[in-house]
Amino acid sequence: MEVPILKQGEFLIATIQAALSDADLEHLRLALVQRVVRFRSRAVIVDVTAMDVMDSFASRTLREIALMIRLRGAETVIVGIQPEVAFAMVQLGLTLEGVGTALDLEEGLAFLNQKFKTIN
Amino acid sequence: MANRQSAPRKPMESELGQPEIPRNEAPPELLRELVAHLRQNRTHLREEWLRRIAETRLLTAMTKEEIFAEATSVYDSYVEALETGTFEALQAYARNLSERIIPRGVETHEVIGIVLLLRDVLARSLFAKYQADSEKLNRILDAYEPAANRIANTVAVGFVQERERVIRQQQEAIRELSTPVLQVRERLLILPIIGVIDPQRARQLTEQLLRGIRTNRAKVVVIDITGVAAMDVTVANHLVQTVEASRLLGATVIVTGLSPEIAQTLVTIGVDLGKMNTVGDLQGGIEQAERLLGYKVVPLSDSREAD
Numbered sequence: 001m002e003v004p005i006l007k008q009g010e011f012l013i014a015t016i017q018a019a020l021s022d023a024d025l026e027h028l029r030l031a032l033v034q035r036v037v038r039f040r041s042r043a044v045i046v047d048v049t050a051m052d053v054m055d056s057f058a059s060r061t062l063r064e065i066a067l068m069i070r071l072r073g074a075e076t077v078i079v080g081i082q083p084e085v086a087f088a089m090v091q092l093g094l095t096l097e098g099v100g101t102a103l104d105l106e107e108g109l110a111f112l113n114q115k116f117k118t119i120n
Numbered sequence: 121m122a123n124r125q126s127a128p129r130k131p132m133e134s135e136l137g138q139p140e141i142p143r144n145e146a147p148p149e150l151l152r153e154l155v156a157h158l159r160q161n162r163t164h165l166r167e168e169w170l171r172r173i174a175e176t177r178l179l180t181a182m183t184k185e186e187i188f189a190e191a192t193s194v195y196d197s198y199v200e201a202l203e204t205g206t207f208e209a210l211q212a213y214a215r216n217l218s219e220r221i222i223p224r225g226v227e228t229h230e231v232i233g234i235v236l237l238l239r240d241v242l243a244r245s246l247f248a249k250y251q252a253d254s255e256k257l258n259r260i261l262d263a264y265e266p267a268a269n270r271i272a273n274t275v276a277v278g279f280v281q282e283r284e285r286v287i288r289q290q291q292e293a294i295r296e297l298s299t300p301v302l303q304v305r306e307r308l309l310i311l312p313i314i315g316v317i318d319p320q321r322a323r324q325l326t327e328q329l330l331r332g333i334r335t336n337r338a339k340v341v342v343i344d345i346t347g348v349a350a351m352d353v354t355v356a357n358h359l360v361q362t363v364e365a366s367r368l369l370g371a372t373v374i375v376t377g378l379s380p381e382i383a384q385t386l387v388t389i390g391v392d393l394g395k396m397n398t399v400g401d402l403q404g405g406i407e408q409a410e411r412l413l414g415y416k417v418v419p420l421s422d423s424r425e426a427d
Contacts, residue, residue: 083327107370
């Protein structure tokens with residue numbers, strides 16, 4: 001299942017809508033890294049609200065996405081991690097270190113707007 | 121002795137707490153005689169028992185009158201249980217008694233002690249009575265001992281069960297009370313932790329906090345651990361996990377109230393506190409949180425002047 005990536009002003013928004021296979025995740029990674037430069041985006045928001053499970057591969061891929069996107073000159077915010085998922089993740093030691101997080105899409109946008117406002 | 125062994129013996133397990141034993145494996149007339157003897161000498165035996173209780177300094181938490189009243193009831197229930205072979209009444213009484221005396225600090229060994237004393241006192245009186253006729257003494261003891269063991273067992277188990285029930289109830293109460301997640305301002309939660317943190321509680325705490333963050337849409341959480349006396353590796357790691365899980369939900373955690381001892385422990389055991397945002401006391405933590413949220417608290421007089 002492919003993840004739709006929407007362009008919203010200076011940001012890219014990828015909303016994961018169902019459980020993803022490893023191949024889907026890799027595809028998402030590639031697509032985001034390509035488009036972030038093509039659209040000259042300043043930040044990427046990955047919405048994982050619909051994910052009930054976050055395994056180590058998914059978690060590692062999200063972290064890789066964030067690090068790669070930083071190298072491509074933009075920011076990443078992961079939004080919508082469910083409380084149960086967050087709890088399970090820290091138990092497994094998957095803490096998405098160095099990756100921005102926010103409660104939901106709205107918060108993520110607010111966070112990025114705030115950030116770029118202070119930089120400008 | 122051969123005599124005694126040949127007499128019908130109840131199997132061991134029935135002495136130790138099977139719910140229902142067929143009553144009167146011993147000939148009923150023997151038991152009747154026994155009960156009659158105990159009834160006749162009620163006053164004397166009770167006095168003797170009380171004397172022994174006082175002598176061994178049991179039940180010091182209770183007054184003489186109370187002990188007398190309880191002893192009378194226990195004695196009568198005891199004889200009744202011997203007579204009828206049913207233990208429900210005694211069990212109910214034991215539970216009731218436990219309920220009354222546990223809050224007064226009566227210990228398990230005291231309760232078991234007094235029941236065993238009574239058993240002892242009664243056995244001695246039987247010895248005294250049937251001294252001359254050793255065969256009869258043996259048969260009487262065969263009737264008496266299994267029943268007496270069972271009574272002692274019933275009372276002790278009743279007491280311990282009651283005690284465990286109280287403990288469970290209190291644990292439950294503590295658990296419910298122990299993890300309030302409070303909103304102090306829009307998007308700011310505080311989580312005061314008091315007492316001992318065990319893995320189960322840490323888990324519950326984290327779950328409750330995460331749920332609180334979601335429902336209150338919190339951005340900053342202040343965890344105050346002033347009331348936590350000690351911290352070991354496990355607890356410290358739980359705290360770190362809580363902080364990380366909150367971050368995954370987009371909330372910043374500020375930990376306040378680390379005592380010097382805990383700070384020392386954490387540094388000694390080498391817990392990675394790099395990710396933890398710590399502030400000395402709760403007030404400082406809330407002030408820091410307000411800064412993060414963009415609040416500024418100004419005294420009323422100043423703001424009026426500014427207007």
